[in-house]
Amino acid sequence: MTDTGIENLLTEQDDESFIDPEIALQQLLENPDFTQHITRTVEADQETLVGYFRVEFQPGQQRQVLHVPFVPPLQVIPQVNAHVTDQENVRVRMTDCQKFGVRAEIILGQASNTARKMLVEIIASESF
Numbered sequence: 001m002t003d004t005g006i007e008n009l010l011t012e013q014d015d016e017s018f019i020d021p022e023i024a025l026q027q028l029l030e031n032p033d034f035t036q037h038i039t040r041t042v043e044a045d046q047e048t049l050v051g052y053f054r055v056e057f058q059p060g061q062q063r064q065v066l067h068v069p070f071v072p073p074l075q076v077i078p079q080v081n082a083h084v085t086d087q088e089n090v091r092v093r094m095t096d097c098q099k100f101g102v103r104a105e106i107i108l109g110q111a112s113n114t115a116r117k118m119l120v121e122i123i124a125s126e127s128f
Contacts, residue, residue: 029085029119038068047074048125052085055106055120062111068122069101078102078124087118097124 028034029052038051055064082092082104089109096103
Protein backbone atom coordinates (compact mmCIF):
# COMPACT_ATOMS: atom_id res chain seq x y z
CA MET A 1 0.00 0.00 0.00
CA THR A 2 1.33 3.45 -0.85
CA ASP A 3 1.97 6.19 1.69
CA THR A 4 -1.05 8.04 0.30
CA GLY A 5 -3.19 4.94 0.85
CA ILE A 6 -1.99 4.66 4.44
CA GLU A 7 -2.73 8.34 5.06
CA ASN A 8 -6.31 7.71 3.90
CA LEU A 9 -6.65 4.98 6.55
CA LEU A 10 -5.46 7.09 9.46
CA THR A 11 -8.07 8.39 11.87
CA GLU A 12 -7.50 10.94 14.62
CA GLN A 13 -8.90 10.15 18.06
CA ASP A 14 -7.84 11.59 21.42
CA ASP A 15 -4.73 13.18 19.89
CA GLU A 16 -3.57 9.79 18.58
CA SER A 17 -3.57 8.38 15.06
CA PHE A 18 -4.65 4.82 14.36
CA ILE A 19 -5.65 2.79 11.32
CA ASP A 20 -9.41 2.22 11.10
CA PRO A 21 -9.80 -1.54 10.40
CA GLU A 22 -13.16 -1.14 8.63
CA ILE A 23 -11.74 1.41 6.19
CA ALA A 24 -8.62 -0.73 5.70
CA LEU A 25 -10.72 -3.82 4.88
CA GLN A 26 -12.98 -1.88 2.50
CA GLN A 27 -9.98 -0.49 0.60
CA LEU A 28 -8.43 -3.95 0.46
CA LEU A 29 -11.61 -5.50 -0.95
CA GLU A 30 -11.88 -2.78 -3.59
CA ASN A 31 -8.36 -3.54 -4.87
CA PRO A 32 -8.73 -5.62 -8.08
CA ASP A 33 -5.41 -7.42 -7.36
CA PHE A 34 -6.66 -8.68 -3.97
CA THR A 35 -7.14 -12.48 -3.82
CA GLN A 36 -7.99 -13.42 -0.22
CA HIS A 37 -8.29 -12.17 3.35
CA ILE A 38 -9.18 -14.28 6.39
CA THR A 39 -9.82 -13.13 9.95
CA ARG A 40 -10.07 -15.63 12.80
CA THR A 41 -11.49 -14.55 16.17
CA VAL A 42 -12.49 -16.16 19.46
CA GLU A 43 -15.19 -14.55 21.59
CA ALA A 44 -16.91 -16.24 24.53
CA ASP A 45 -15.37 -19.61 23.55
CA GLN A 46 -16.84 -19.33 20.03
CA GLU A 47 -14.34 -19.35 17.17
CA THR A 48 -15.33 -17.64 13.93
CA LEU A 49 -13.55 -17.30 10.61
CA VAL A 50 -14.55 -14.59 8.13
CA GLY A 51 -12.95 -14.83 4.71
CA TYR A 52 -13.12 -12.87 1.49
CA PHE A 53 -11.95 -14.54 -1.72
CA ARG A 54 -11.66 -13.13 -5.23
CA VAL A 55 -12.85 -15.83 -7.66
CA GLU A 56 -12.22 -15.59 -11.40
CA PHE A 57 -14.31 -17.09 -14.19
CA GLN A 58 -12.96 -17.54 -17.71
CA PRO A 59 -15.17 -16.93 -20.78
CA GLY A 60 -17.70 -19.75 -21.11
CA GLN A 61 -17.12 -21.01 -17.55
CA GLN A 62 -20.20 -21.34 -15.35
CA ARG A 63 -18.87 -23.09 -12.21
CA GLN A 64 -15.82 -22.47 -10.00
CA VAL A 65 -14.68 -24.43 -6.94
CA LEU A 66 -13.22 -22.73 -3.87
CA HIS A 67 -11.34 -24.64 -1.14
CA VAL A 68 -10.74 -22.84 2.18
CA PRO A 69 -8.47 -24.63 4.67
CA PHE A 70 -8.68 -23.95 8.42
CA VAL A 71 -5.23 -24.12 10.00
CA PRO A 72 -5.26 -25.12 12.77
CA PRO A 73 -8.55 -27.01 12.41
CA LEU A 74 -11.63 -25.96 14.37
CA GLN A 75 -12.80 -28.05 17.35
CA VAL A 76 -16.10 -28.97 15.66
CA ILE A 77 -17.59 -28.92 12.17
CA PRO A 78 -18.69 -25.28 11.73
CA GLN A 79 -21.94 -23.70 10.62
CA VAL A 80 -21.14 -21.92 7.34
CA ASN A 81 -22.75 -19.00 5.53
CA ALA A 82 -21.46 -17.95 2.10
CA HIS A 83 -22.48 -15.49 -0.59
CA VAL A 84 -21.14 -13.37 -3.43
CA THR A 85 -20.94 -9.75 -2.31
CA ASP A 86 -20.61 -7.88 -5.58
CA GLN A 87 -22.58 -9.76 -8.27
CA GLU A 88 -26.16 -10.81 -8.89
CA ASN A 89 -27.50 -14.05 -10.34
CA VAL A 90 -24.69 -16.08 -8.69
CA ARG A 91 -25.24 -18.95 -6.28
CA VAL A 92 -22.80 -20.32 -3.69
CA ARG A 93 -23.34 -23.94 -2.72
CA MET A 94 -21.40 -25.42 0.20
CA THR A 95 -20.46 -28.94 -0.91
CA ASP A 96 -18.28 -29.97 2.06
CA CYS A 97 -17.82 -28.64 5.59
CA GLN A 98 -15.16 -30.16 7.84
CA LYS A 99 -13.18 -29.12 10.93
CA PHE A 100 -10.17 -28.58 8.64
CA GLY A 101 -11.90 -26.50 5.94
CA VAL A 102 -14.77 -26.04 3.50
CA ARG A 103 -15.45 -26.51 -0.18
CA ALA A 104 -17.80 -24.19 -2.05
CA GLU A 105 -19.06 -24.12 -5.61
CA ILE A 106 -19.75 -20.72 -7.11
CA ILE A 107 -22.31 -21.09 -9.89
CA LEU A 108 -23.24 -18.41 -12.43
CA GLY A 109 -26.84 -18.20 -13.63
CA GLN A 110 -25.42 -18.56 -17.13
CA ALA A 111 -21.92 -18.69 -18.58
CA SER A 112 -20.39 -15.30 -19.35
CA ASN A 113 -18.87 -14.35 -22.70
CA THR A 114 -16.06 -12.49 -20.93
CA ALA A 115 -13.75 -13.14 -17.99
CA ARG A 116 -15.32 -12.11 -14.66
CA LYS A 117 -14.05 -11.68 -11.13
CA MET A 118 -16.25 -11.68 -8.07
CA LEU A 119 -15.87 -11.48 -4.31
CA VAL A 120 -17.08 -14.39 -2.16
CA GLU A 121 -17.60 -13.97 1.60
CA ILE A 122 -17.50 -17.11 3.75
CA ILE A 123 -18.32 -17.08 7.48
CA ALA A 124 -17.61 -20.25 9.43
CA SER A 125 -18.52 -20.41 13.10
CA GLU A 126 -18.44 -23.17 15.68
CA SER A 127 -21.97 -22.12 16.61
CA PHE A 128 -24.45 -19.43 15.56
